[in-house]
Amino acid sequence: MSENIGKVVGVNGNLLQVAFENPVIQNEVAFARTGDLRLKAEVIRIRGRVAELQVFEDTAGVKVGDPVEFTGDLLAVQLGPGLLGKVYDGLQNPLIDLAEQCGFFLQRGTYLPPLEADSKWAFTPVAKAGDVLTAGETLGTVPEGIFDHRIMVPFSFLGKFEVISVVAEGEYRADATIATLRDAKGNEREVTMLQRWPVKLPITAYAERLRPTEPLVTKVRIVDTFFPVARGGTYCIPGPFGAGKTVLQQVTSRHADVDVVIIAACGERAGEVVETLREFPELTDPRTGRSLMERTLIICNTSSMPVAAREASVYTGVTLAEYYRQMGLSVLLLADSTSRWAQALREMSGRLEEIPGEEAFPAYLESVIASFYERGGVVRLKDGSLGSVTIGGTVSPAGGNFEEPVTQSTLKVVGAFHGLSRERSDARRYPAIDPLDSWSKYGSVVDADDLRAARTILVNGNDVGQMMKVVGEEGTSLEDFVLYLKSEFIDAVYLQQDAFHAVDGATDAERQKFVFGRLVSGLNQSLGFDDKTQARSFFQRLTRTVRDWNRAAMDSDEFKQIEDTIKKMVTEVATYA
């Protein structure tokens, strides 16, 4: 145990002032002892002989003079087999084990090991004695659910290491030595299946970083077709409350075409995490036929849990994502919501009495957000395989106004922007991603010409709609009116999607290509109508039919039948000039 002990001299909310004598390290972890409790804290500022610590717990009961143990370690997570399927708080405390031990409430000062050291894993060696390896290279594998979990040379090992021995194939405890390595200076080091890594530093044990190009299919039509996300890319979803940020994240966490999903619920509602927690074990992953929980890891630091741990939770999430990326997997990190994390920074900055920036957020907000999103990416690993971390973060701007610091700082660094609009959600047009304001720098799953055509219809149709508000329907030409109806039609049958419907809720890339192609080619024909009433009623019927089509499974007879009906409907009004 560490012998470096300080003494509390001040308490202000969750900020402690601690007088110390021996050296302390910026950002090191410390424990404040009060009564029988040990409260975890992190050093965030040092002034003279007084260190300022943010405590990850409620500080009620802390007295001036209470001892504080400095550990000498930075805030770190434990990495190893068995992480998937777990539910952690922001400091990697296993919540389900905590519930067994403490009951209904999160008792402060109780910390449990994130992984069971005595769990047994079937190890298959890959490296052999005499191999020379560097950090991140594989020593062997253990099966974890559907994956081969790589046991790697710990990321903290600098330089080249010669393998002296690797244990034979067999069952070993997670904390048993499975390999012995020797560094250039001849020091021998033993390696177990477990390793630790400080959360605020990115893991860089890969060969090179690549540009994200391959689309990541989320099965949300408006995303994949209009505002796609790439594997290893980053995107953000800002939106006012009630616009459907969380539902969109939940749908993505279910259907996204990735190997591992890490959900970092940061400062949001507990109820939403519970949904995932209770439902995922029951749901099957269509890719593997196994439970969705086997590919999911939940970090949850909900809004009523200690504020300081909120900041830690997004870093814990991204570090675990990087760990699985190192195994050649594609990982999706969903952070909901990054604004809460920014607010946690703001609270702390206020207590430290730093000079506030815009809306009292600290001046370093922008660089902190940028360096977080920069941890996403596609990398080529040292064995040549590819791994990726895709980051999707929601932003909850105050008053739904995107001009605020968190949204603006985020937009500067992400590759796609899915802006949710209050107008669309009020009109129950879900998902409420604004088709005109949003953007993406990545490539779509559908044909580029079709996409351009559809965009033109949407933009021009919206213009006509705006105009019609001023000049009225009677002041609009039939041609313009049809254009308006077309844009409303695309909106109703393609952009809108029923997240709770088994078929409509998830549209795969193949279906998107097919359906989108059909719709656009139909709309590209010139359609002849006698008057506006006829046009309106035609599009009402067409909308209804295509909605039925969306709800039919693609391999069903119904799908085929409706497709024919639609063709017939369009042919009846098409004019061949």
Added chain:
Amino acid sequence: MHKVYRRIEQIAGNVVMLEAEGVANGELAELTTPRGTSLAQVIRLDGKRAYLQVFAGSRGIPTDAQVRFLGHPMEVSFSDALLGRVFDGSGSPRDKGPRLGGDQIAIGGPSVNPAKRIIPKNMVRTGIPMIDIFNSLVESQKLPIFSVAGEPYNPLLARIALQAEVDVIVLGGMGLKHDDYLFFRDTLEESGALSRSVLFIHTAADPTVECLMVPDICLAVAEQFALQDKRVLVLLTDMTNFADSLKEISITMEQIPSNRGYPGDLYSRLAARYEKAVDFEGAGSITVLAVTTMPGDDVTHPVPDNTGYITEGQFYLRNGRIEPFGSLSRLKQFVNGKTRGDHRTIMDTMIQLYAGYRETLEKQAMGFRMSDWDRKLLKYGQQFEGRMMDLSVNIPLEKALDLGWEILADSFTPEETGIPSKITDSFWPKKSAADEPKEEEEEEEEAAATA
């Protein structure tokens, strides 16, 4: 015995500072002046200096007031004897009943482990169609009522309290007008619900600091009842007053304000309270309904804005009606799939068409010619507002759904509603031959009148 201090160094706002030893953060103290005794709570420690927030306010405090630290944080007594009683914001009786003994429980306790929560599954029926059909209230939900001052939010709250099927009602009043307090008490008493209610009332005339205590006390008590397997409904009115008290204290403490003077941790403070709403695995539940008045009808004001991000939806009360736009129950999909097959369809369709009606109203106001479709929408919208949205409508969910189909069928053909054919086939009302002609006549007259 606890040491008594007699030298206050600083008095600013409702916060006093004195030098003391061995004081714990959050500890309670008793402050005695010639005018009486008040509780105070330690909110900051700085070396020897302890800052105390005085519940009764600092008015009339002499620098030689007697301060005695009690060695424990704020607590409230809990037993079944609470039911039927009225207390103030520091937990003292406001009715003529005795002080309570019983177990002392700490307020503002730790948060519930998410792993011990369950997905809510029970609908709380209110008999108000705008809630039951369109935004169902769900057991364990936390939901604010956003309202402008002057709207009948307290009567609405009282009505929900009386009609909702729950075991215990905990009412927290913050900055409540005395009349409103009496209104709640009398309404609960008349309907016989007072015997299953506890009231913690801070009126507008009481010291500000006590206002801060009300939500914590209410929720701590609610939590104890819920752990005894009771379904508890917590009503809080008005949370904006609570937030304003927070603002007052934080400015007194010279904290840097973040937005319109509110402290940067407003979100966390509100969340810590609202998140007490819970459905315990293997025990009872807490449902929280809270009024948030919006200063200047501005939903982007920090209090409603932060609240909206915390709660599971919101009801907008405007012009005496629950607005369908903006109002939202995030948990509704857990329950409205299990009521009746047409619930979701009616919910979505009626709102979409009502949105169309609003657009048409705008067009009409600008003097544009009304198309046939516009006239249909106008007729529909008026019916919807009159027969469904009115707060006085009090019918069970099933009747309300039938009413929905009736209203739709009065104005539209099945195709025009955009409802999938499978559903209209089974639910579209088949008009009975007897009363059909008469109704049609009336409608034509109405349509002619609007045209």
